[in-house]
Amino acid sequence: MLAESLALTAALFIIGVVGVLIHRNAIIIFMCVELMLTAVNLTFVAFSRFYGTAGQVFVVFVMTVSAAEAAVGLAIIIAIFRHRQTINLKDINLLKG
Amino acid sequence: MLLQTAVSAASQVHPLSGTIAEWVWLLPILPLAGFVINGLLSLTGAHFGPTDPTAAGDHHSGAAADAPASSHSEHSAEGDDQHAVKRHRWSGVVSVVGPGVLILSFLLALGIWQAMASAQPAAAFIQSYFSWMPVGDLRIDAAFQLDQLSMVMILVITGVGALIHVFSVGYMRDDPSYPRYFSYLNLFVFFMLVLVLGANYPVLFVGWEGVGLCSYLLIGFWFNEKANADAGKKAFIVNRIGDFGLLVAMFMLFANIGVLDFAGVSAKAVDLGAGSALVTTICLFMFLGCTGKSAQIPLYIWLPDAMAGPTPVSALIHAATMVTAGVYLIARSSFLFSLSPVASLTVAVVGAVTAIFAATIGLKQWDIKKVLAYSTISQLGYMFVGVGVGAYVSGMFHLVTHAFFKALLFLGSGSVIHAMHAAYHRTHSDEDAQDMRNMGGLKRYLPVTCVLMWIATLAISGIPPFSGFFSKDEILGSVFARAQGSTLASATWLGIPGSTLLYIIYAIGLAAAFLTAVYMTRMMLYTFHGPTRTGTEEEKALHEAPWIMTGPLVVLGILAVFGGWLNLPEVVTDIIPLGPRELLAHWLDPVVGEATTRITAGAAQAPAATEQMLIGAAVVIAVAGIVLAMARLKPDRLPRKRDAVPEHGFEGVVAHKYYVDEGIERTIVEPTYAVSRSFLWRVIDNGLIDGFFVNGSAALARGFGWVGSRLQTGNVGVYAWFLVVGVLVMLGAFTLR
């Protein structure tokens, strides 16, 4: 039971990671990050099924934080888009050393 | 002035204490005061002289140009505007102060001499004023020492010095830097007196370097000519090489016997071991100092260039006093040199070689002062032969007589140059006023100078009864006498037996005497005899110098004639009773007697017949030289300088002074300079240390920073890759452990 759910979450997580790595569009990357968070949430839930409810508490925290993060992140992405007419991360390298 | 007469260590009172000799400190202080006064005058007056070159140019072409110009030496024609500047506003004061302090010093010296002559002290009169460098067991006092040797030097310095100062009033009065001239000259006398009065080596060294400084300043007196400034610098630096030797000698003395004052060293010198390598090394280092100051091989090269200074300076510093300091130092250190036959022989050999070497160069010089310069080097060589063979009295005797006749020759040449300058100034010609090819027949215009210079020439050539005859003959006689039985004769020098060596030195001495007679006669013939080559228009301005210049010449002429009476040899007085014999030898006996005896080692004096034969030979040689020169040289056919053709072959080599200066320039000066600039500075300093290590490490830091900055692409995707790879590596590391 646990093994299956962990396999699922792992698959979800890897999809998220790969999405972050290969995509250039900030929105898609953002969504992939959300996917990774969801995978983690699922893991917590799966473990809480066997080891007590503490994991579910974490899920609530993660969802709260990711909601806040989504709000701030989207705001930034919109600001960038307004400023530079693009959200392609290839073109956004102000911090280049 | 901190004047606390130190209580002499010896309990008994010195015979000179309480006499006028207590005032010995005033001897150098008087010229020092003159230096201060004249120096301040030269600084204050400087603002009032015209410095505007255009104004000077106007004056130059003006009618006032017939005023006898400052004796601007040889290069005056290169547009130098100093000619035009009026007399210095303080020249009246300076004319009184400058020579005045010297005359006062001389009078005081006479008084002290009187006291010493009557007291006949056996030991030196030492006055200690304050402790100069007291550090642990090193005790160096600012102390003066008055003994018979320093007395001789003091009388020469202040006496001849005073005459030359008086001469300078006439010679230099029209120079715009007249007060500066006298301030340097006074300062020189101060340091020279410190040199001969110092009671220990460091105080002597103060004077030793001080006179070098004044020589530097006076050679480069007309400093706006590069040649003059070069000559001054050369003199200082070459002298410094010598001073290095003297310093090392002092270090060795202190390290080995712990004292540096003459009394102490002379008492402990024997501890160094007679004939030991140590004492020889000390003496040789000390002699290196002497070769610098007294212009002996290998450090003689500065003296001919030093003629760039005003002519009275050449007379005072580069003939009569400073250059003899080396001879004085060896006589003063006779307690050391007499312990080392090898060092003594070295001194004699160097002296002899220098004497003949310089004499050959003197044969081919055209500049009247250069002839005298090489003659001085040659005569100094004689003195070193004298002190080298342990004939300290003879060396000092020749020093004194040489001071008389060489000062006379230089001042005489000054009088000639003075007249020549006036002549060329009249037509604004840029001919060389010191070249003998431009002179000739000057006896018509300068009769007094001519007669006096002939006296000096006979004296230097060794014609009896002039002073040089006696002193030179004594040196040669001593060399001959010491070839048998003395410690020198039994020593070996570089494998040559001392006895043989001394005979060789004697032969060289005779040869040099012959050459001396030749080149001096040559100089006199070309300068004063034959037709006048100066130029018809210029001749009208030739004139005898004023009395203030001829006066000192006359006095020196008298001294040059009768100087020999100071030390008439026994062999002469036995035949002709001219006067008391060997005055100087008796006078100096308390100082150098012991050392002389140590060298002669009781060797018998040469028999009177031999001595008379030697004297005869010397006189014949000198006369032969004069006659030969008279017969072979044709002043009537000499071309003027501008028509002269350069010499070829060996004569050309001699005329170029054997290319020694050029050789040193090529082999030492230029390579040092090139290595310093191209290698030490550019490669080591800028390249290796600064470029590679210092800025290299900075560049290395910057390089690492640059590599790090390459990772910072600013691209979030790349950062994400780093993150993932990093996590995987960490996971792998933890799981596979």
Next chain:
Amino acid sequence: MASFLDSIGYNLWVLPALLAIPLVGAVIVLLLPVRDPAATAAGVETPAARQVALWLFVLEFVVSIGLWWSFNPADTGWQAPIDIGWIPTWGVRFTLGVDGIALMMVLLTTFIMPLSVLGSWTSIRTKVRSYYALLLILTTGMLGVFLARDLFLFYVMWDVMLVPMYFIIGIWGGERRVYASMKFFIYTFLPSLLMLVAIIYLGLHAKTVTGTPDFSYDHLLAVGSLTERATLWLFGAFFLAFAVKVPIFPFHTWLPDAHVEAPTAGSVILAGIMLKMGTFGFLRFALPLFPGAAMNPTIRMIILILALIGIIYGALVAMVQPDFKKLVAYSSVSHLGFVMLGIFALTLQSVQGALMVMINHGISTGALFLLVGIIYERRHSRQIDSYGGIARVVPMFAAILTFVSLSSIGLPGTNGFVGEFLVLIGSFRTYPALTIIATTGVIFAAVYLLWALQRILFNPLDKAENEHLTDLNRRELALLVPLVVVIIWLGVYPAPVLRRMEGSAQLLVNRVERAGSLPQVSEAGR
């Protein structure tokens, strides 16, 4: 004089006062109202700042000069001591004191400082208040270094001294001032951090012996018991810090840049005082604390050879410099080589001579930099080639420059001779061969300075710009004449100075010789 000083309790307050006056003064200077440069004399912004600074430095000198009389040459311990708790948990105390060596260094500092203010009088026109405030803070740092008896306090002062000089070069310097100031700072700061590590190690090592960390110099001297290996490492750290400061070849390349780019006063202070920090450090710390390492024959020989290279190399490189300030800078390398030779030859004469050279170098080189500054203000060139023949136009300047150069050459009768002579005569006892080589330095010194003199003062006056140079004015005479007087005084009658330093020098020699267990050195200095 001594009784008067006692009656005002001079010894009780003089040392803290010397450190406090410049600090308080810096605050006063900074609080002065700003003035518009256009409205003031000579276009100097806030001229009051320089006047206040000058008087503060004069006050400082007057306060310090009492030490000359209150100092008792017979007493080799600390005089006018101060001991206040500072950071008790680390065992750091605020302790001050003078001995014969520090006395002369303090007097040299307080003597040079007013002159360097006069030397900056018209050349510093902008940010005047900050400039003089930095000079004042710098003074506290320098005096602190000489007076500290606690290694931690010493280190603090060592770095306090560094920062103002960094700004002085970096803000008021020449064209390459930023490069020079960075180089100066990093070059000297890096090894001083190593020294900090060594100091902390020493303090903690004391804890293993006495139970508390202790940075007191006297206690550390007494503690000892370091392993041989630790001694070598600690000596190495101190050596690097001091060697850069001296500077010893090959750590000298910051010096020409810093000297050349610094404003006149900066060069004067750098050469006159700060270069002495390194040699002072050797005398005060590196030798007495680690005699085993310092007297190790190999290490000693290496340092002596480096000193020798410094003497010759500095002179040769100085000879070919086209820039007069750089020439003087390299000549410092040569002179400080003599100091190192004297210190490590370790006889009473050579150490005393080294101290004399330190003082003389401060006076003579300081004067040379002031003279360069004076002529630079008129002609705006430091290149030797820009001059030539100017002795005719500026006779007083020429006279003083010649005189000062001669003292730097070491002409007998000037201060330079006394120092070099004592160093060499002392060193000859222990290292005759090295000393003979070092003595050739006197020849090279004459070569480079006389050649420069010739090209500046003598030769034909062939540049039109030089024909109307003005001679020294009263302010410039006022700042040069004291230096000339001191040069003559120290050359003719140095005995009072030597007497005051002798006790400390003797103590040092004895201490290092005894502890260093070196092969017995003749009968050096008894």
